Amino acid sequence: MTQNIKPYKQGTLSRWCSVYSVINAVRMLGLELPLDKAQEMYDYILEQLYVYDALNDVVQYGADGTRIEQIIQFAKDYLKTVYKQELSFTRPFYNNKLFFDKLLEYMQQQREQNKAIIIRIRSADLDHYSVFDGVKGNKLKLFDSDHLPYIKVNDISHIKDDAKFQLLIRQLYVLELCNLTIPRMHSRKSVKSKSNP
Numbered sequence: 001m002t003q004n005i006k007p008y009k010q011g012t013l014s015r016w017c018s019v020y021s022v023i024n025a026v027r028m029l030g031l032e033l034p035l036d037k038a039q040e041m042y043d044y045i046l047e048q049l050y051v052y053d054a055l056n057d058v059v060q061y062g063a064d065g066t067r068i069e070q071i072i073q074f075a076k077d078y079l080k081t082v083y084k085q086e087l088s089f090t091r092p093f094y095n096n097k098l099f100f101d102k103l104l105e106y107m108q109q110q111r112e113q114n115k116a117i118i119i120r121i122r123s124a125d126l127d128h129y130s131v132f133d134g135v136k137g138n139k140l141k142l143f144d145s146d147h148l149p150y151i152k153v154n155d156i157s158h159i160k161d162d163a164k165f166q167l168l169i170r171q172l173y174v175l176e177l178c179n180l181t182i183p184r185m186h187s188r189k190s191v192k193s194k195s196n197p
Helices: 017-028 035-051 055-061 065-082 100-112
Strands: 085-090 116-123 126-136 139-142 150-152 165-167 173-179
Touching (some): 017 065, 017 126, 017 173, 035 055, 065 085, 065 116, 100 116, 100 126
Antiparallel strands (some): 116 126, 116 173, 126 139, 139 150
């Protein structure tokens, strides 16, 4: 679990948990992202949302699945350019049905492999993206940009109206970071042609 770093926090009234969850997930992946670089990445993501005419949607309503994937893509572009790092993500449970304990087991295994997991959580008064940080005892620990350091395992389910919180498995993203591989250029031996006198 994350011990040496603290998550960057969003403003009390802002709906930027999607952006913060991506930035915090990148930090969880082990990339040093000091405040100035995190601010640069944040600004880049917001600029791209503006360019793609999506900024107002996120400001007013927060991010849906399409928007968070855009945000991950913008983070990927930034990391490729600035850090020469490749960010990849998968949605492992887009159309899968499974038991919640198996879901938690999978998430825990991914964390143990140093991957980051962005989750979307809903309740009667909450719709929020956060970063999963492991299961400890009866608590699902979060590396959270807002006010949720953990959720009790008994208070969350992937089935709607089954518990206080719903974990939306279709919007569970597993992120990895690796060095950018640059293709090697092969040198061709120059071919000498015979010239005729």
